[in-house]
Amino acid sequence: VAKDLRLDLPALHRRDARVFDTGRTQYFLLDLQNGHLSVKERVDREEICAAAAKCLLNFEILVKNPM
Numbered sequence: 001v002a003k004d005l006r007l008d009l010p011a012l013h014r015r016d017a018r019v020f021d022t023g024r025t026q027y028f029l030l031d032l033q034n035g036h037l038s039v040k041e042r043v044d045r046e047e048i049c050a051a052a053a054k055c056l057l058n059f060e061i062l063v064k065n066p067m
Contacts, residue, residue: 001061002035009035022058023048030061037061048062 001010013032021027029040049055 017063020060
């Protein structure tokens with residue numbers, strides 16, 4: 001994430017970068033020490049999307065100071 005946003009690691013931490021999932025469960029974690037996005041919770045496709053052909057997990061990354 002840090003590389004994609006063109007931020008160095010101190011800037012990512014200083015600007016309070018956070019991941020927000022749009023659902024009830026937080027599936028993703030942004031590690032501010034290395035800038036990597038990883039899976040925080042087990043993703044159960046059947047539970048999330050049931051019989052839907054496409055299954056999407058939406059999330060946002062918020063970086064402050066300045067936006």
